[in-house]
Amino acid sequence: MKNNFIVTIFAALALSACSSPGSRERTSGDFEYMKVKQQSAELKIPEELERPQRSNRYDLPTLASSTSAKALLGRDVRISSPRLVLPLVAGSHVEEGNEGATVMFDQVDDNRSLDKTIWDKVLSYLEQNNIGVESFDRDNNTLTTDWVISVTELDSSWYTFSSDFIEQAKKFKLSLNVAPHGRTASLTNEIVDYVDENGSSIISKMDPITQRTNEVDFLNYIIEEYDFGARLAMSERIEKIRDGFGSELGVNADGDPAVIINAEYNDAWPRLLLVLRKMGFDVIDLDQSSGIMFVLYGGVEDGFWSGLFSKETLPLEKDNYRIFVKRAGSNTSITFKSDENVNFDAKQTSDIFPVFQEYMASNNLDI
Structure with missing residues (x-):
């Protein structure tokens, strides 16, 4: 029993070693095919026959002479799936056919310019992760980061029960390309320098x-930071709208009698729909x-229950009306x-204001 248990442990460790992160990204097996050389024996034609015209249609292409091409052979062939850009943010997408690390954003919030929103999210991510900024050219919409340190775990033998790490x-x-109309922008990221654990720049290799x-x-x-910030802001906005807003009698920009809501336009609008x-x-x-x-004001339905909630009745004829909603600074x-x-x-x-004020300030207004 004890021997079987030990064998099982060693088998599990061996299997785990075979599926280490590094090995899963590389090909495995034998590579005898790399030793095979192309046979180029010339076709022998009898003397009495005419030699046919030769076509190079099926010739094998010559291997590129670049260092990178020669390296991608045998065990060095990468079989991991290519990284995909994740357009998580509302209004974002990936342009078909674009092979770069690029994501497209569409204008969603009309309160702020799209380019400012994107750069704010980029700077927020860098600040939260203690990544410095080497240069930021706001006019040309480009930003170069300071050194970004990454820690990578090295493959190790299963029997060592330890891991080695290297820092790079x-x-x-980051480049932002904003469309002339300002409602669409693409953010592209490219690596400009890479220093290995020995302090050598290997970007060219x-x-x-x-x-x-x-x-x-x-x-x-x-993008994840952008998405989290957007969802958090939306959650906070919804909670604020649910809590209600204060209101008071006043005048609009033209001096006409009006109700002033103590909320910004985009927050007051959805709340007003609930109140109405x-x-x-x-x-x-x-x-x-x-x-x-x-x-259209339809009033409160007649019946026993309407008498219990007389506060909902307004001194208005059942008729069509118009309501104008305007920005008044922060109100x-x-x-x-x-x-x-x-x-x-x-x-x-003023006659309809008490009912309006009560519903506008009600917490978690239920329709």
């Missing part, structure tokens, strides 16, 4: 697969870019109008 230093250049692996991995780290529904309005049509809503103004585009006067606005 790399520098990357790097094979294409290793180069792409390093470039795509670093770009994907930035609760107040008894049905939104028929809307355009957030111009800040206008066409609504948002709401102006109610009739279907004929006539502003509510101060009394009409």
Whole structure:
């Protein structure tokens, strides 16, 4: 029993050694084919026959003489899958046919310029990972990092029960290409220097697969940071909208009676849709870019339950109305109008304000 147990352990260790990270990226087996030389015996033609015309259509191509091409033979052939750029961020994608470490971004948040948003995310990732910036040319949209230190585990024999690590230093250049309309941009990453554990620069000897692996991995780290920040910001925004906002009576930019919401336009807009529904309005049509809503006030349904919730009843005729939503600095103004585009006067606005104010400030408003 004891002997069987020991044999099982050694078999498991042997199998684990065979599947080490380094070995999984290389070919295995014998490489006798590398010793085979091409036979180029000339076709023998009898003297009485005419020699046929020879075609080179099926000749084997000559192996390139470059160092990188000669290295990719036998055990040095890489069989790992090529690294893929991961477009995780909303509005991002990979352009078909682009072989570089490049990701495309589309404008999603109209509050900030796309190029500023991307660079902010890049700088945030570098700062969080203590990566310095060697140069940043904002006008030409290029950034070169300081040395990025990576630690790699070396393959070791299974019986040593220990691991060896080496440190390598790399520098990357990030380039942002923004479309003339400013709503689309591509971020490209390229490795510009690579120093091995001996302090020697090996960037000129790097094979294409290793180069792409390093470039795509670093770009994907930035994309992940971008995605996390975007999701965190969205989560915080949703929570803020759910908590509600304060509001007060005031005037809009034209001096007309209005309700002032203590929230930015993009936060006030979705909250307003919830509040209007609760107040008894049905939104028929809307355009957030111009800040206008066409609504129908249907009132509260008649019946026993309506008497218990009289606060929901507004002093309005069941009719069509218009609501204009405008930015007012860090606040948002709401102006109610009739279907004929006539502003509510101060009394009409103040009559509906108590109900509006209560729902706008309600926590976790439920429709």
